Amino acid sequence: MRSITNKGLVISYIAIVIIPLLLIIIYLNFFAQERYVSQSTLLVKQVGEVSNVSASNGLSTLLGVSNTNSEDAHILTAYISSRNMIESLDKKLNLRKAFIVQHDPVFSLSSDASIEDVVEYFSKRVKVDLDEKTMMLTISSQGFTSGFALLLNQEILKNSESFINDLSQQIAEEQLKFAEKQLNEAKKQLDISRDTLLEYQNRNQMFDPQAQAQAIATVVASLESNLAQLRTEERTLLSYLNPEAAQVVAIRSQIESVQKQIVDEKAKLTSPNTSKLNRSVADFEALKANVEFSTDLYKLSLASLEKARLEASRKLKKLVVISTPELAQDALYPRTLYLIATYFLVLNILFGIAMLIYSIIREHKE
Known part of the structure; x- marks a missing residue:
């Protein structure tokens, strides 16, 4: 009974471990296509940025650039794996043709693959590693030939550079458009306020009601002084003449x-009539204040536009290729020994689990 059990274990081990492992070894050695890898390292740099870079920053110091913020690096990482990138590469390199090989259904792309399948397959063949400390991106591209792996990496760099340039240019243009829009609105408001003031002056036929009011006030003060002198003279005459003299x-x-002239002049300044100078001065001062405010707003908008232009030129970004892709001489994939060892361990674990389940079932039956 024991020999039968041992024989059963051997048969089970052969069926679960040895045969699948032999199939895997045969496939890896005779059917799996070799894959070559080309790598490049890049950094997103802000063109006009002047920053204090410490000596500990190493390569960034030598390049004269500061590490870009994580937002730029993560955006570029997402773009490289995006469908837009893959569709662009597919038009230039025909990815479907390059990723389809005969007699290798495991590592090859399916001949009837949809664009979603190509995107998924691309994410397995192109890896982007981001160093969170330096914000450098390392792009590893795989190909069934060393030439295609190199060409794929070079095209990824070209598309990435175009993407960064277009993105920074778009942001700069949006900032300038907003500043120009604010300037145009401020100029329009200034023109309206000036035209309103000029129309008011022409309609009322006065250049400055405030100055005219001051002139009338000066006249009234002079008349009141003259009136005081006349009353003094009157009292002097009454001291030695009859009132009927x-x-x-x-x-x-x-x-x-x-006195009548004083009343008339004062009536020009204040009265319930809305055409009097006090109302004119109030209206004129409001219009004048509006012009001054619009002028200040226009000056501020003009300064903002110049600042936006300066900032736009300083915030343009470019792609710094630190390590260019090279033509691979040896294939790195598939890693035959590593895969055989891994599958051997996995199959043994599966065999152990199967035997454990079989033992538990047999104990329950007994």
């Missing part, structure tokens, strides 16, 4: 005339 009557007539 010709001289007294004449001075009183002058006093009445000056």
